Amino acid sequence: MDGIYLDNNATTRVDEAVVAAMLPYFTEQFGNPSSLHSFGNKVGLAVKKARLQVQELLGAEHESEIIFTSCGTESDSTAILSSLKAFPERREIITTTVEHPAVLSLCQYLEKEGYKVHYLKVDGNGRLDLGEYSRLLNERIAIVSVMWANNETGTLFPVMEMAEMAHAAGVLFHTDAVQAVGKMPIDLKNTKIDMLSLSGHKLHAPKGVGVLYLRRGVRFRPLLRGGHQERGRRAGTENTASIIGLGKACELALDAMVFENTEVRRLRDRLEAGILATVPRSFATGDVKNRLPNTSNIAFEFIEGEAILLLLNKFGIAASSGSACTSGSLEPSHVMRAMGIPYTAAHGTIRFSLSRYTTEAEIDRVIQVLPQIVAQLRTLSPYWGENGPVESPEQSFSPVYA
Ligand code: PLP
Secondary structure (H helix, E strand, C coil): CCCEECECCCCCCCCHHHHHHHHHHCCCCCCCCCCCCHHHHHHHHHHHHHHHHHHHHHCCCCHHHEEEECCHHHHHHHHHHHHHHHCCCCCEEEEECCCCHHHHHHHHHHHHCCCEEEEECECCCCCECHHHHHHHCCCCEEEEECCCECCCCCEECCHHHHHHHHHHCCCEEEEECCCCECCECCCHHHCCCCEEEEEHHHCCCCCCCEEEEECCCCCCCCCCCCCCHHHHCCCCCCCHHHHHHHHHHHHHHHHCHHHHHHHHHHHHHHHHHHHHHHCCCEEECCCCCCECCCEEEEEECCCCHHHHHHHHHHCCEECEECECHHHCCCCECHHHHHCCCCHHHHCCEEEEECCCCCCHHHHHHHHHHHHHHHHHHHCCCCCEECCEECCCCCCCCCCCCC
């Protein structure tokens, strides 16, 4: 592969074994799994196998709890909208200020439709206050939707405890686990989580396939109506090749789980320590003690994240920035702002997200080139003088790693 790809929270390379598993389902095995002839039956059996592979990775109790969808966004929308339709007398939602737009934009839309949404705040390290959460839980809440792992910082939320609390209050609990699945062990049958979203392209399966896990017995209303596919819970002819690829990717993720949490974590820590030791005025954001093993989000004060990205790209290094300039907005990421990180640092955040394909040589190359890039950009920064930073009102933020 050309270049150094450290943007795996955006999307991942499809594993070759996944491609191999998929290929026959475009040509020889092209049947519709709903058909009664053998063309259909064979594909139906392969889809069933994929369902079992997803079930196993999630530790779900039963294969019927796995609903194939088109992506993580569809799974999130389905979970939230289903709960609102299933409990029409409940007009309130609890979520967090740092969700992915797949949840946040829907919640903002729902507010316009007259629903009340409670956004839980995070502290300087991206952690939630469960006291505030507990006070908000009551019989007016249709659903709680809280991400398992944050896509920008990798910070993990205590979703198992939060699901227990929701159940004790008689409230459904959904988690957007798009970033968590495949990177950390999950055993849903031993939790009170009612619904969970995942997305194929974050775990080395193709884009355009996802899953909504729906615990047996949870009241549900489909988003798409039409055919009887997915036991009437998601109409539309199945994306069979991608579903089969996702099943294989889940099997591979289970096999790689220890590697992900030892070797990938070790490389992430090496990268982060190497950068923080050599780049002045840089710090890691989020809950560094409690986060995904593959993610490091680092703020480089007084420079623009996008400029860093462009220069990294010249060295063939791909990462991602928390600033949203490319989308036409000068606002830094909502996650950084929610943590109270000042503009002078929030604008300069870079997310490095590794995968099981990342090598030590790649990490060492990044550690080698990044200090020069930052130093070069700081010579252009109005906030950086000959002797380091010049006074600015928002400079005083210092994260506390308690
Ligand atoms: N939720 C989270 C936390 C994500 O990181 C993403 C993708 O970046 C999504 C949802 C959306 O997933 P998809 O691209 O499959 O719609």
